[in-house]
Amino acid sequence: MAGDPKNSAELLLVAFFPPFLVADLEKEYVLHDFFNAEDPEALLAEVGPRIRGIVAGGMKGPDEELINRLENLEIISSFSVGYDATDVVAAQNRGVIVTHTPDVLTDDVADLGMAFIIMAPRRIAEAERHLRAGKWKLARMDLGTNLRGKKLGIVGLGRVGSAVAMRAEGFGLDIGFHDIMPKDVPYRSYPDLLSMAEDSDILFISCQGGESTRNLIDADVFDALGPKGFLINVARGTIVDEDALVVALQENRIAGAAVDVFRDEPNAPEALMGTENVVMTPHIASSTHETRRAMADLVLANLRAHFAGEPVPTPVPNQR
Template structure:
């Protein structure tokens, strides 16, 4: 998608007022309140007859949509908004919106890069340590009284000095790699193309990366292009002593294949912050003790969410005033 987001992309040169802005789905409370207080924005009903009536009344007047990375402006909704000019997205991921249709219609999308990089990378590091060292299972071992009976907790896997593959060496992937270097890890990566000047070992495919490393960390962007990238074949290459960490999108991993690999000991364990059908997690994963499960909290700190909210509102304010987004998706 082009980063050219000047006022020339507007089909309507008139000022953007409240009934031209719609909130799609739940958003950050600070953003939600600002949409009411500063813009008197519309709120799209969740579904049913109320949503249909809302679109009948307001669809043609809506020019800007504000949404979260989890909800987005999907294919059907975008088709119902003939005069939509811009999508302001809360989150670095924007794959919940129909990116292809937005590109065809010259509708720019903004996201919130950089401000959440450190917290997501910190979460990945926490998952890495908790998964390899079985820290979650160890805490449950204490809490349920097993340790008090005199039983020893099973040995885990050393976390330092591992060969770690980063699948997607973008902002977040690079921040994860930097943290793991502090643990003496040897970093490998796979991207759509090799990064010039990188000191890390490049591999031409996800399967090749998995075979060459002890731990595969998924940091690739979501969307159709990466769906199922971590396939049954890739999981097989990870091997029975290897681990998978996913802080990207659930869609990047073939979830049924992952469940099977974990159940059958084809990989040693997994640390997951994201799932295919959030907030629903496969029952089979809930029953496994070699999996660490988090509720998609990668950027979930007070500080980062405040920074994300501020950037969303800056993008909205900028587009309303000048027709330009501050952080358009490239």
């Protein structure tokens, strides 16, 4: 907690944040750490009426109950481009502004996505494990799959999907997409997800999370993708039915997968830990010094603008 309580807005932290963001926030605001509180209820009872802002994360945000308990809440500033962890409807019903950090992390997420598109078919993670385990002297690995001419199906051609498509063109991939909004792009458009999965060698997930896309990628999609197909997910873990993914990988109903996100973070499915044909990373798509600094700057810019009575730079779309 820092700042002069008489002059500084009081904020509730509901997720883990980089120390440099917390340090910058402490220079201007009074902070209350709800995420690490030993007794969250006692904390709310003490400071709840004074809270004017929440700093949220992409995977940890305020639900309707918390939003409604904070009678003087004015703004929720999310340290993420995704905001499905925050109940935006409840916030809007209260007249609370919700902001996020778009654009600044697009390139990093797309870079990891393209790395996954290379790693999974070429079996790069498997090859490294093979070498480290001392197996090279004993046996050769099975062959991988090349990229040129393969069909890449992108689920959600937004900022990240478009950036991945641009990168994939340089590798000679044949690009298609499925999106709920029409797009004026030179790529093949598919009217439904299953038809694209059937026609794709690699299915890339870059759509929004939330209830509307929960378990969108299920057993039917894996069956359509088939035993030579690969799944890539750098979007949200909730979009993929993880139980169906485990079965598809272990029964070789798909060739492989690469995932950076999971349904119940920071927990990844135990069943995948010993599965060879999957690449897994702990939600690192935007984890670079430069991007996390830029995200922190946007969180601060949104808070500063609001408390100065100015329009916030990056509100979430379609705020009333």
